[in-house]
Each structure stands twice: as structure tokens, then as C-alpha cells.
Amino acid sequence: MSKKLVLIDGNSIIYRAFFALPLLNNDKGVYTNAVYGFTTMLLRILEEQKPTHLLVAFDAGKTTFRHSTYKEYKGGRQKTPSELSEQFPVMKELLDAFDIKHYQLEQFEADDIIGTLSKQGNQEDWEVTVISGDKDLLQLVSDRVTVHVTKKGISDIEKYSPDYMVEKMEITPEQIIDLKALMGDSSDNIPGVPGVGQKTATKLLKQYETLEEVYNHLEEVSGKKLKENLTNYREDAFMSKELVTINCNSPIEISVEDIVYYGFQPSKVSAVFKDLGFQSLLNRVSDETEEEQKPSSEMNEISFSIVSEINENMFIGDEALVVEMIGENYHLAAIEGFGVVNKNGAYFIPTEVALRSETFKLWAEDSSKTKSVFDAKKTMVALLRNDIHIKGITFDMLMSSYLLNPAENNHDIPAIGNRMGKSDVLFDEEVYGKGAKIKVPEESQLAEHVVRKTAALFELKDEMEEQLKQHELYELLKELEMPLALILGEMEHLGVKVDIGTLEEMGNDLKERLSKLEKEVYELAGESFNLNSPKQLGPILFEKLKLPVIKKTKTGYSTAADVLEQLQNEHEIIPKLLLYRQLGKLQSTYIEGLLKVVRKDTNKIHTRFNQALTQTGRLSSMEPNLQNIPIRLEEGRKIRQAFVPAQKDWIMFAADYSQIELRVLAHIANDEKLVAAFKNDVDIHTQTAMDVFHVEMDEVNSNMRRQAKAVNFGIVYGISDYGLSQNLGITRKEAKRFIERYFDSYPGVKLYMDEIVQEAKHKGYVTTLMNRRRYLPEITSRNFNLRSFAERTAMNTPIQGSAADIIKKAMIDLHQKLVDEKLQARMLLQVHDELILEAPKEEIDILKEIVPEMMENTVELNVPLKVDYEYGSSWFDAK
Incomplete structure (x- = not known):
């Protein structure tokens, strides 16, 4: 088996991680953002590189052997922030949990440790990968040593081989030290030669190869000022070369054979992750072969009943309810069962038992029987699909978690439980699997999982409500987000009708236009090629048509939209290419995309509104995203012609805030x-x-x-x-x-x-x-x-x-007004500052009065809110 050695520059990566991520701390107040960033990168390295030998090298201290050469070495650096220095010991504890060796050596830097071990690996004919944020390490690159340098933060990596260095930097790995000697490095306070930047240094090295040869041919160097600086700062240049040269023979007390990596034990790593609050990383360290999931017997015991016949005495009011569905798109998912927990007991109700029970329906629709749910909107949609209109919801765990932690991206019950110290609930994918492996387990395991989630909801409700009150968010939950969730649920269930024929006709028209544009581009290019291939388009534009090259990528010429926009006036082929791309996206994303999600039995689209996604509180929509239909292009606007009222002799009514x-x-x-x-x-x-x-x-x-x-x-x-x-x-x-x-x-x-x-x-x-x-x-x-x-x-x-809060409140006010006035009109969509309704034609005059009235008076500002409205036979005509 071939050996794979990975060497990580610990100081460099943790430093970059610290500044790439916002300050985070766990529930003990320990700062963790740098450790978190480092860990996400480490997990990716382990997955991609699969090292047989692995080491993380750290600097031992501020003073190194280089300071005896130049006491100002790294002298301009700011003091390490205490929020970062506190995280180094935490990082080393985490590495220990991973069984990854780490090493530092007094008077030497991490670079020297890495250089010495990479040399050993190279000599043994091993494959060596070095990972750092520091380009000084590029001097180690060879046929067997690849250096990965972080570009932006820690997620974007550039891989340097000898060939790539010559292509990208126009110099060899050996010339890095000469390059740095000439240009210096302000981050390490290496002086170099004033006035010599990377471009000049590269030019000199392409001509003379080494620093020594530059000085041997000093008289030939053109440019009076450059020659003068090279002469005056010769000593600094050679000292700089000495400073940047990595010591590949440092007196380390370990060898490559000592840093064998056998992998990690998921249980050890998970324990540290939980302590640090890295809940989102837990799933990435589970080991399927070791069955890292806790079997029920190892978790806290939970007593519950699987109900075969519903008894009305089960429901006492103040229940927690979970409607279990697998997958994100609950419009398509089947209900797998119901969890119900109250102070008297915990129950799993199989789907068919609940839906055939009149007692269950009466309880669900009884507003006096209060209910806490995980996601009110999802619960509403799931039950409406089964002709049950749930009432009495007084707590929404999803919306509560979102209001308390708007920056978190996981608001599932297990994630919320982990954040609040209740960790005896498995994540769904631990029970159901993920991707192609998703399957429903046997009833007893399914029942326990659903009941555990419901029990967590029941137990955490009071604490979450208390937190909301402490942060002055309780009113926002009760008066805005929860009423809106129920309205959105009704809107999602109702859906919006689509004229299939109109969409298909638009699609055919677009295909004809695309075909015509394709031919026109071929004529201007003088040949046929694949318009969607940058590899084929690049040479046509920049070699054949001789257009100015704006940007190059690793694989050739960039033909990105921003590049083409800069070339619009250079050749008539460019506007046609841009239009081809715009129309192509309309055809694939919107015409074909919308046709795929239209329900065949009703000709309706049921978008899902994301209420707990954006940190500003704005709603978004998905599957399909009806807020993103491009309307700057006439063809994009026309797509709205396909959205029509669900009933004959009805109209679409659109109202939007002006400059809200x-x-x-x-x-x-x-x-x-x-x-x-x-x-x-x-x-x-x-x-x-x-x-x-x-x-x-x-x-x-x-x-x-x-x-x-x-x-x-x-x-x-x-x-x-x-x-x-x-x-x-x-x-x-x-x-x-x-x-x-x-x-x-x-x-x-x-x-x-x-x-x-x-x-x-x-x-x-x-x-x-x-x-x-x-x-x-x-x-x-x-x-x-x-x-x-x-x-x-x-x-x-x-x-x-x-602005987002105002339109949400306007939706609640308008919905109530429509109910109070006993109107048939109903809200269908919210698109940023716009509300779209459908209504019978005879209600137009009433809507013209009450819609602006509700929207303009929903809050009192010191300036008037202004609403414009239009109506017509389609969404397009209502704009």
C-alpha cells in the first residue's frame, strides 16, 4: 500500500479560521470559532486525502533561530488576540481526540518541522501533501510534494504542483526563496529590496534564475532606480533569502514513521464535539461500521404506548404534537405517524389510526384543546391534506428557535435539544438514513423516535418561552410569526393555478428563439460549436475573433457573464450570447422547472414559504421559488401570464408597497x-x-x-x-x-x-x-x-x-379582514413587498378599498405607507 503523508501548518490554518468566522463560544463561554473552522477543514482533509501518516505542526514561541540573524523578524505583527490564543490548547485537545499527532520545537517554526518531514517523505517516495495559508511553503513543492494553500478563509484551496507553479507564477519551487528575498514579506517583516514587487522580482528571476545570478549580472539590469535599489539593499536581499529559507534539516525528535495515522474513534470525537457545542459536525463523525448510533437501551428510558384505538381521555389539553414526515418537501411526503405527549402520558398514533378517528379530528379542530407543535405551518398543511383544520396551536418550537437563534441553520428538534442540554433524541438521518438509503424502520423504532421528539418538544416548551420573554421576543412569536405560519400553511395548501398550455406555448417560443440565436451566433463565429461550453466558446471569442482577454481561469479563458458584459461593445456576437444565456435559463429553470412541479390533478403549484431562513425575517419560497422569476427581461415577466385564478370569472389582484x-x-x-x-x-x-x-x-x-x-x-x-x-x-x-x-x-x-x-x-x-x-x-x-x-x-x-415585519403584519390584518367581511378573496403569494390574491370579479371594488387600507395602516410610522394595486386575468395583467 502506498504511503500518504499529510502535514498541516497548525498556526497558519487556525489563524485563518479565526478571522474567517465570526466569534463563537460554547455554553461555558469558551471561544470556539477558530477550532470550529480548523475542524471543518480537518474533516475534509481526512475524507479527501485519506492519509496513512499525519501531523499538525505548531510554532513553539515567538523567538526562533532566525531572530539571531534579524532581531526584527516578524516584528511588525500585532499581538495575537486573546480570543484566539485561548483556542490553541482547545485545538490540541481536539487533535488528541482524533488521535492525530501534533508537534512543536523550541527555536524553530512549524514551517521547519513540515520542511524536514516533507523531505523525509519525499526521499521515501511517499506522496506528500502540505496544507497551509502561507506561500513560503511553496519552496517545498516537488514531483512528490504538493502544497495546498488556502485562498479565501479556509474553504477555498489552491493546489500547487511544479507545473502549476510555472503556469501560475512563472517561477519554479526553488525560486520562491529568491522571489521572497527580492520582494520581501511585510507580514513577516522581511525587508527585501524596496521598490521590487512580485512582477519585477519574477521578471528578474525569469531572466537570471537566482538571486546570486541577479547580482552577478547587476550591470545588465535595466532601470536606473531598480539598479540603484538592488545595489544599496544587497545585504538586505541576501539576509531576506536566509530568513525565508525553510530549514529542512531541523533537529526534530520524530520521523515520518512516528506519525502513522490509524483513524479516529467516533465516540471520542463526538464527546469533544458535544462539549464544544459542535452539534452540526456530529453526523460527520458517525461510523456506520461501528453502529455509532446509540441503541434504545443505552439512551434514557422512555415510556410510551403505541395506540391502536384512540380514547378521548388521552387528550386533556396542553398536548405536544409531532406530525412525522420524512424529507423536506412535506407537500409530497406521507405522514408516518403522530407523536402526542401530555402530563399523563406519551403516545405514538399510527397514521391510519389517527386519520380514521373522529375523536382525533375533533381534538385537532378544538381550539380549547391547546397544542404545542414543532412546525405550525407544516402541521397545518399535513392535516389540511387530510381534511383536518387544526386549531388551538399555542406554541411553535421551530419559530421559537429561529427567533432566539436566527444565525443557526439547523432548527430540528434534536439540534434544538442539543443546544438546550437535552441530547437523548436522535437526528432523523440516524434513524432513517439519508439519500438513496432512506427507509422507514419497523414500527417500534419509528414510534420511539417520534415520541422522543415529541417529549423533547413538551419538556423544552416552557424554557423556550421563558427565553423568548427575557429577550423581548415573545410578542413577536405570538402576535406575528405564529399567526402568519397558519396563514402561510393555508396559502401553501391552496396553491396557485397555472395555465399549462400558456407555459408550454412559451416554452416552444423560447426554443424557436434559442434555435434562431444559435444560428446567428454560428454565422458571426464562422463555425458551429457548443454555445454552452466555455472551453469551445473561449477560443472562438479570444483567438478567432481576437476580442480582448479580460480574465483567465485554470482551464482557459473566462466566458462568465461579467466578462461578456464588459465586451458588449466589442462585437455583435456578445449581446446575442448574453441573450441566449438569459433565454436558456428561462427555458430550463422556469418553463421546464415550473412544468415539473405542477400537480396534474389540479394544475396547481404549491410553493413552500421559508419562514425560518433569513436573518432579516424576510420570507423566501422554494420548490419552486416564485419570488425569483426574473422580471427585468420581458420574456421573464411574461411567465407570470401562466399564473391564473383557480375559478372562472375570478381575477388576480396584486398590491405592493411603494419604496417601503x-x-x-x-x-x-x-x-x-x-x-x-x-x-x-x-x-x-x-x-x-x-x-x-x-x-x-x-x-x-x-x-x-x-x-x-x-x-x-x-x-x-x-x-x-x-x-x-x-x-x-x-x-x-x-x-x-x-x-x-x-x-x-x-x-x-x-x-x-x-x-x-x-x-x-x-x-x-x-x-x-x-x-x-x-x-x-x-x-x-x-x-x-x-x-x-x-x-x-x-x-x-x-x-x-x-419592512419584512410590516408586510407580515399586513398579511395577518388582511387575512382577518377577508374573514370578517366574509369575502371569497384569498391570498395566494407573497413576493417580497407584494401580495397576490385571487377573487371573484364582483369583489374587486371591495378589494380596492380594503387591501390598501389594511396594508397602509398596519403600523403607524412618521411617514405614510403607500400601496399600489392592479388586477387582471393573470398575475402578469395584475402588474
């Missing part, structure tokens, strides 16, 4: 001029153009208004001068001036932006008008990019989140 986020900004910032503009119903983009360009209203042209609009919406998202310059195609200097003028015109907005960032730094979170929280641990990060993103998020979340 800017109105929310005006309210929150309480800027005098912004508030006045909305109160006086002035076009806000025209007003901003007047203020930014210092012109009168009649002097504002369409381009000025377009630029003002970009500034207005950009400000809401904390846009930078660079971002605005890209949006408007202007210089950063001009963009900076626009933003400065905007803040001069609306000082209240600038004050709000500054104050909200300071508030976020103080509290660690920001809130919407309805008190929804978004936590921002990155707001105090030392990493500029992470901190900047958190600051922009702090500015935007109260605005975007409040």
Missing part, C-alpha cells in the same frame, strides 16, 4: 427632509437628485434620477463608494462625492448610520421595529472585511427587517 424600505429609513432616522418628502408625496429619487446635484425639479433629467435612485437604495444597504461606482459606471471619486452630498442633504440618515453601528458594538445585536433581533458577533472583529460587513448589516437589518 426608504420609508422605513425615513421613520427610523427621522431625517427632517426625508420625512417631509414622503409626507408631501414628492418623488424621492427626484428629491435626492435635486439635493445631490444642486438643481431645481425641472432640471432633473432621467440620468440624474437614475443615479439618485442608485444612491437611495445603495445607502439602505450601506453601499461603499466602490460599490456605487460599479453600479453607476463612474469613478470611485465621483461615487464618494455622491455619498458625501447625500449625507450632507440628509444628516439624520448619517447620524442613524453612525449610531446604529455603535449600538450594535455595544449590544452585539440590532433590532427591527417589532423587536426582531440579529446578532452581529463580527462587529468587533479585527478582520476589516468581517467588521465592515457586520457594520453594513447593522445599518441595513433594522430597515430591511422592519
